[in-house]
Amino acid sequence: MEGKTIQLLVHNIGTLVTLQGTAGPRTGLDMSEVGIVEHGAVAISDGEIVAVGREEEVRDQVKGLEIETELDAGGRLVTPGLVDPHTHLVHGGSREHELALKSKGVSYLEILAAGGGILSTVRATRQATEDELYRKAKDSLDKMLLFGATTVEAKSGYGLTVEDELKQLRVTKRLNETHPVDLVSTFMGAHAVPVEYRDRPDDYVDLVIEEMLPAVRAQGLAEFCDVFCEHGVFTIAQSRRILQVAKAMGFGIKIHADEIEPMGGAELAGELGCISAEHLLAASDEGLRAMQRAGTVAVCLPATSFNLRASHARARRMIELGVPVALSTDYNPGSSPTESLQLVMTLACLNLHMTPEEVITAMTINAACAIGRADRIGSLEVGKQADLVIFNATNLAYLPYHFGINHVDAVVKSGKIVVHEGQLVKERFS
Known part of the structure; x- marks a missing residue:
C-alpha cells in the first residue's frame, strides 16, 4: 500500500457486514454467515477497497498515508452495495x-x-x-x-x-x-x-x-x-x-x-x-x-x-x-x-x-x-470495487423490521459518495 493516497476512509462504523470469505454464491447454512465486524472501517483508493476490518486495524494499515476524505458513519450499519x-x-x-x-x-x-x-x-x-x-x-x-x-x-x-x-x-x-x-x-x-x-x-x-x-x-x-x-x-x-x-x-x-x-x-x-x-x-x-x-x-x-x-x-x-x-x-x-x-x-x-x-x-x-459480477461486487474485501451503503440502523434486523421507510443515510459507489444524508449528490452524475 506504500505510496497510495486514501481517497476515502469510512470510519466509526457500528456494525460492518462484509460478506467476506467466498468467491461463489453462498448456500445452505453459509447464507447466515455474513462476516460481521464491530467498530469497523473501510479504506478506499482508486475506487477499490484497500483495507477493511476493525477501525484500529485499518488505521494501522493506512498509517502514514494521505487521507483525502473521511466519512463518519456515526456508529451506523454498513453493508456492501x-x-x-x-x-x-x-x-x-x-x-x-x-x-x-x-x-x-x-x-x-x-x-x-x-x-x-x-x-x-x-x-x-x-x-x-x-x-x-x-x-x-x-x-x-x-x-x-x-x-x-x-x-x-x-x-x-x-x-x-x-x-x-x-x-x-x-x-x-x-x-x-x-x-x-x-x-x-x-x-x-x-x-x-x-x-x-x-x-x-x-x-x-x-x-x-x-x-x-x-x-x-x-x-x-x-x-x-x-x-x-x-x-x-x-x-x-x-x-x-x-x-x-x-x-x-x-x-x-x-x-x-x-x-x-x-x-x-x-x-x-x-x-x-x-x-x-x-x-x-x-x-x-x-x-x-x-x-x-x-x-x-x-x-x-x-x-x-x-x-x-x-x-x-x-x-x-x-x-x-x-x-x-x-x-x-x-x-x-x-x-x-x-x-x-x-x-x-x-x-x-x-x-x-x-x-x-x-x-x-x-x-x-x-x-x-x-449477474456474473461476484469477482467485483457483492462483498467488502480488499481488491473489490468500493460499493457500500450506510444505513440509519445499528443492526441488520432493523431494516426489514421497520418497513415502509428508506433507511439509507449514504451510498458510496466506486469509492465516491453518491448519496449523502439521504440525498443524491448531483455532481457525481454525468
Whole structure:
C-alpha cells in the first residue's frame, strides 16, 4: 500500500457486514454467515477497497498515508452495495388501471390474453422515443440508488420488434455510461408473443433467433439472454431453442421459470446451465435439485407475489436443498412497480421465511453471482470495487423490521459518495 493516497476512509462504523470469505454464491447454512465486524472501517483508493476490518486495524494499515476524505458513519450499519439482479427498468407508460382488475380477481395471464399486461407496456414503449425512455428509466434508477442499489440488471422485452428491442437496450447502455449505478444488460425479446404474431408464435421465435439475437450481439448491447417460459407465453421447447442459440452465440443465459404453473422451467435451467432462474413459485423439487447441481442461482421476487396476491417461492426449501438464493425487486410497470429493495427485505422475511442474514446475503454476494459480477461486487474485501451503503440502523434486523421507510443515510459507489444524508449528490452524475 506504500505510496497510495486514501481517497476515502469510512470510519466509526457500528456494525460492518462484509460478506467476506467466498468467491461463489453462498448456500445452505453459509447464507447466515455474513462476516460481521464491530467498530469497523473501510479504506478506499482508486475506487477499490484497500483495507477493511476493525477501525484500529485499518488505521494501522493506512498509517502514514494521505487521507483525502473521511466519512463518519456515526456508529451506523454498513453493508456492501445492494445488487438488484432482475428488473425491467426501461419501459414506457404505467399500468395502474390494472389494479382494479386484480382486485376483482382477474389473473395475470387473463389480463395478458386480453391484450393488457406486458402487451400494454409494449404499445407504450414502441410509441416512446429513446429520450423519453431514458428520462423515465433514469428517474427509477435514481430511486433505486437512494434505496441502496449500486448495481442493477435491466432487461429489454417491451419492444418485441428488432428496432424497438434495440431501442430499449441502447437506453440501458446510455444509462450505464451516465449514471453512477452500474447496469447489467439482458436481452429479453422472448418476453411475450406480440399481437402481430399471436397465431404464429414459432415464427416469432424464429425472429428472435435469426434477427434479434444477431443484431444485439453485433452491437454489443447485452450480456445475457432471458426467456419467459410459461403457459401462454413460451413453451419449454421454444425456450430451449432460444437459449441454446443464445448460449452458442456467447450470451449468458437466464430464464423466467415456473412463475405461475409448474412447466419444468427449473429443470430446463439446470439442463442448460443457466446462470440464474427467476420467479420459481411453482418449481418442483426435481427442478430445484437440477438447479443445485448446475449451480444456478434462484432469484426470488417476493414483491411480485405480494402484488399479484400469488403464492410465494419456496425459499426455505431452496436453502435446504443447497440452491443459492438471490432476491430482487422485479421492478416493472405491471406486476412489481417498486424500486425498493428494502421493501423486498421485509417481504422476504415475512413471506419467504428468510432471516435478515439470509436476506442480505441474497441481496449482495448471491445477487452478484446471478449477474456474473461476484469477482467485483457483492462483498467488502480488499481488491473489490468500493460499493457500500450506510444505513440509519445499528443492526441488520432493523431494516426489514421497520418497513415502509428508506433507511439509507449514504451510498458510496466506486469509492465516491453518491448519496449523502439521504440525498443524491448531483455532481457525481454525468
